Amino acid sequence: MTSAAPLIDQFNRRISYLRLSVTDRCDLRCTYCMPEAQVFLPRKDVLSLEELHKLALGFIARGVSKIRLTGGEPLVRRDMIELVRALGRKLGDGLDELTLTTNGTQLARFAEDLFAAGVRRINVSLDTLDRDQFARLARRDSLPQVLEGIAAARAAGLKVKLNTVALKGTNEAGIPDLMGWAHAKGMELTLIEVMPLGEVEEDRFDQYLPLSTVRADLEQRFTLTPSSHRSGGPARYVDVAETANGKGGRLGFITPLTNNFCDGCNRVRVTATGQLYACLGGREQVDLRAALRSEEPDAALQAALDEAMRIKPLRHHFAIDRSGAAPALARHMSMTGG
Ligand code: SAM
Numbered sequence: 553m554t555s556a557a558p559l560i561d562q563f564n565r566r567i568s569y570l571r572l573s574v575t576d577r578c579d580l581r582c583t584y585c586m587p588e589a590q591v592f593l594p595r596k597d598v599l600s601l602e603e604l605h606k607l608a609l610g611f612i613a614r615g616v617s618k619i620r621l622t623g624g625e626p627l628v629r630r631d632m633i634e635l636v637r638a639l640g641r642k643l644g645d646g647l648d649e650l651t652l653t654t655n656g657t658q659l660a661r662f663a664e665d666l667f668a669a670g671v672r673r674i675n676v677s678l679d680t681l682d683r684d685q686f687a688r689l690a691r692r693d694s695l696p697q698v699l700e701g702i703a704a705a706r707a708a709g710l711k712v713k714l715n716t717v718a719l720k721g722t723n724e725a726g727i728p729d730l731m732g733w734a735h736a737k738g739m740e741l742t743l744i745e746v747m748p749l750g751e752v753e754e755d756r757f758d759q760y761l762p763l764s765t766v767r768a769d770l771e772q773r774f775t776l777t778p779s780s781h782r783s784g785g786p787a788r789y790v791d792v793a794e795t796a797n798g799k800g801g802r803l804g805f806i807t808p809l810t811n812n813f814c815d816g817c818n819r820v821r822v823t824a825t826g827q828l829y830a831c832l833g834g835r836e837q838v839d840l841r842a843a844l845r846s847e848e849p850d851a852a853l854q855a856a857l858d859e860a861m862r863i864k865p866l867r868h869h870f871a872i873d874r875s876g877a878a879p880a881l882a883r884h885m886s887m888t889g890g
């Protein structure tokens with residue numbers, strides 16, 4: 553395989569999408585994501601701005617046309633906007649889309665810079681509109697800041713999609729209102745099942761709310777029509793007839809535990825330390841930092857990407873165990889990037 557060959561795995565899936573974590577740090581502590589006393593990585597272990605840039609260019613050279621920056625919270629990294637600007641210059645020159653997933657707390661500050669750098673769409677994670685519940689869920693009283701951030705992003709011209717992790721007995725009851733609020737503002741909302749990633753202080757089985765249950769509840773109150781819309785990811789959509797002032801809003805479901813979403817997988821994930829995970833739910837990994845810090849970084853990086861294509865598994869192996877046993881994977885989502 554030449555170094556400019558597209559990234560195609562052993563199951564003939566073309567990899568065109570990179571989710572790149574730029575930090576494991578975060579200004580929130582969502583209970584399903586990390587413990588209060590999360591220990592963050594030493595800075596020397598985290599890729600520098602130059603390394604992140606080089607790595608992203610290496611992927612673009614192999615046909616990756618969409619990059620999502622994530623974390624931890626990407627916007628808490630100080631030089632993040634410089635990376636966005638540098639990658640923004642590749643838009644139209646190999647890169648079709650540059651986007652990010654954020655908790656929204658820093659958006660009011662960065663929304664205009666993101667738009668100016670070429671970002672057009674972002675995903676914001678929002679689990680509840682209830683300030684007290686938010687403070688309990690995220691262990692920080694930051695809902696007003698997040699709502700201000702969402703408003704600023706929209707005002708700057710960014711298209712905002714919301715992601716909501718469905719949690720049993722927590723935000724469950726508020727999901728219809730959250731959906732109605734999002735749709736009234738023209739924002740799509742996607743619900744996500746909690747995934748067993750990393751030790752947290754709560755029992756996963758207590759948190760796990762199958763989206764089949766949420767959907768059945770919503771169907772009591774709304775008319776949900778399956779939609780053929782696809783975003784290129786694992787979400788499946790319905791149109792909700794009654795929302796968005798009767799014009800209908802779009803609701804997505806990501807169900808890693810109740811459905812298999814691996815067949816059309818087009819993505820790989822890279823952590824802030826440059827570990828490529830071939831699958832969010834697998835252990836297969838390639839050390840891109842070692843490649844980047846080697847004598848011949850360009851050749852080593854391309855060889856490492858070839859290796860990743862050889863080891864990408866067919867499907868993930870998540871499961872939530874009623875016994876409350878150890879998480880299926882020891883690493884947190886904040887490490888792999890959502
Ligand atoms: N901090 C940013 C944010 O919250 O959007 C980006 C990183 S965060 C790890 C990305 C996404 O992963 C968020 O939507 C978050 O809700 C989700 N997430 C974190 N831990 C999860 C888990 N155990 N199961 C399912 N989703 C999870």
Ligand code: SF4
Nearest residue numbers: 578580582585624655
């Ligand atoms: Fe931070 Fe995002 Fe994890 Fe919440 S989900 S703790 S905002 S990384």
